Amino acid sequence: MEHDQEPLFESDDPHFLHARALSLSVGAIRKAQGKVSPNDFPVGSIEWHAAVEDFANDVLIALLGEPDNADIPPGHFIAKR
Template sequence: MEQDEDLPLGRMHPLRGEAFALALSIETIRRARGRSNPRDFALGSAQWEEASLDFARDIRWALGMNDEDDEDDEPLP
């Protein structure tokens, strides 16, 4: 089977390691601050969903993005 380098963050994609390191860093920072991570809850539970959204906000922050960046965009129909 050919390598999946063309797949978005597939097994052999060069950015996969960087994405994994970023996620682990965010998890570690959240844990140090006493905040929960999505993996602390059952998949699909209300707590998991809340932690996942909060985790996504932290990733956006780490990438230099914030909620104000979305205000200029028109909402999807």
């Protein structure tokens, strides 16, 4: 699996650079904690959706600074089939 992909495009836009830095920081922290990455699973699989939700929850924690305000119940966005 390609974990160290270059961005699809380069941008000097400050919003892009901040979002990229946040994503890389959260990814590094998650790796140090032994958490999975969405890149570890096929896109669209149940495991990928769960990893994306968990990653998004960690992004909210990084932004809000309070885990209690950022909890997303596991499987919240996974459509029931």
